[in-house]
Amino acid sequence: MKVNIDSLKEKLDEKIQPSKVCLLPSEAFVSKSFSIPEEIDSNELEEYLELLLEGISPFPVDQLLWGYWSDENAGSVLIYAAYKDRIRKLGFENLESFHHVVPSFVSCLGQIFEVPTVIYLFTESTLSALYFSANCSAPSKVISIPFIQESDIDQTKNDILDKFKLTLDNTGYYQQDFYWIGEEQKFNRDDSVLFVHKKEFITREISENAKAELVNTLVSVKRLWQTDVRELSFTEKEKKNRIKTRRIWYATLGAGIAALLLLVAQISLVILNNKNSKMDFLLTNEGRLNEILLIENKLSLQQKIEQFAQNEMRPFNMLGLINTQRPKSVYFEKALADTYNRIKIQGKGKSVLEVNQFRDKLNNLENISKVELIEINSREGKAHFIIVVTFNDYETQIEKISSSTTEKPTAKI
Numbered sequence: 001m002k003v004n005i006d007s008l009k010e011k012l013d014e015k016i017q018p019s020k021v022c023l024l025p026s027e028a029f030v031s032k033s034f035s036i037p038e039e040i041d042s043n044e045l046e047e048y049l050e051l052l053l054e055g056i057s058p059f060p061v062d063q064l065l066w067g068y069w070s071d072e073n074a075g076s077v078l079i080y081a082a083y084k085d086r087i088r089k090l091g092f093e094n095l096e097s098f099h100h101v102v103p104s105f106v107s108c109l110g111q112i113f114e115v116p117t118v119i120y121l122f123t124e125s126t127l128s129a130l131y132f133s134a135n136c137s138a139p140s141k142v143i144s145i146p147f148i149q150e151s152d153i154d155q156t157k158n159d160i161l162d163k164f165k166l167t168l169d170n171t172g173y174y175q176q177d178f179y180w181i182g183e184e185q186k187f188n189r190d191d192s193v194l195f196v197h198k199k200e201f202i203t204r205e206i207s208e209n210a211k212a213e214l215v216n217t218l219v220s221v222k223r224l225w226q227t228d229v230r231e232l233s234f235t236e237k238e239k240k241n242r243i244k245t246r247r248i249w250y251a252t253l254g255a256g257i258a259a260l261l262l263l264v265a266q267i268s269l270v271i272l273n274n275k276n277s278k279m280d281f282l283l284t285n286e287g288r289l290n291e292i293l294l295i296e297n298k299l300s301l302q303q304k305i306e307q308f309a310q311n312e313m314r315p316f317n318m319l320g321l322i323n324t325q326r327p328k329s330v331y332f333e334k335a336l337a338d339t340y341n342r343i344k345i346q347g348k349g350k351s352v353l354e355v356n357q358f359r360d361k362l363n364n365l366e367n368i369s370k371v372e373l374i375e376i377n378s379r380e381g382k383a384h385f386i387i388v389v390t391f392n393d394y395e396t397q398i399e400k401i402s403s404s405t406t407e408k409p410t411a412k413i
Helices: 005-016 042-056 084-089 104-108 157-165 204-209 221-227 232-283 288-323 352-363 394-405
Strands: 021-024 030-035 064-071 076-083 100-103 117-123 126-132 141-146 178-187 193-201 213-219 331-339 342-349 368-379 382-391
Touching (some): 042 076, 104 117, 104 178, 126 157, 157 178, 288 331, 288 342, 352 368
Antiparallel strands (some): 030 076, 368 382
């Protein structure tokens, strides 16, 4: 009996698939490039940039959304900031619910060119020009404008780009013969993100004859936190929360895999013993009665093993179903299944109201017979809670629970 552990882990990882990166309109941000002083090391850079921003910004830092992209080898950093109120007026709310929040131009950062180069990026309703110095991944400047593409076929992206170029000074920069169009984003298991762009050639003759090409940029977890524009206090707490959540999840995953491997080993042993028993049975007629009793004992043992495996996997299935109803800003810190159909969860959420809504959603599931919020209190701006969820009889509900946990909730950007 063969078990594909990697395939099992991939399926289970889908249950904690994070929400997408929120790409804010780049035209809402003001950016500026600075040289990194030699005496500033990587551990001091973020604090140095915050002080630098305080000195040059007309607004207090706590009223800004800001981030940065640095190239310490080249000694350069691009810092960018947007006024929070402007972002809200553009319709972006509840930014804490996203996995990361960055300007849209971040999706194509990380490029290094041998000569000074300008690239053009279309993302939804924003057109950006990014200027790169030679051998430096941090842009020297970013210029962005909003645009509305008319339904009229004469108003193409090429037309919009041509008008945009008339406002730019590209002296000394090589211009690519294509522009980038943001397509999608893909999360990797380590939480890094692959941003996928389509390459559209500027020259009509080339565009008509060329096949569609994709340009991918991989942004690491470290880079994503640096470019994230939310407050530093929030992102630091969020880092720790995600580490805890993943540890809990993989501990549960490890227990489930261990139980499955034990089941496979025990069933293999039973099958082997049954084969040996059948051989002995054929060799002698005198032992028929004893062999029948032995086979019956083996079948009973196999049933006990299967029951043991089910008991080991039950907490995993219960937690998977509960996780489908979990709001994005509610996190589990500890989970304990004290009986075959009951699990106690310790966690925290954004507010008491949100936790109560989470409880009510669980109460509405037909697989669950009772939800008890046995403790809830507010501290450090979060609602800390302990909730006990009791499931219906496992034997009659296992198929429903298994099918429910395979349906992933979707996040809407």
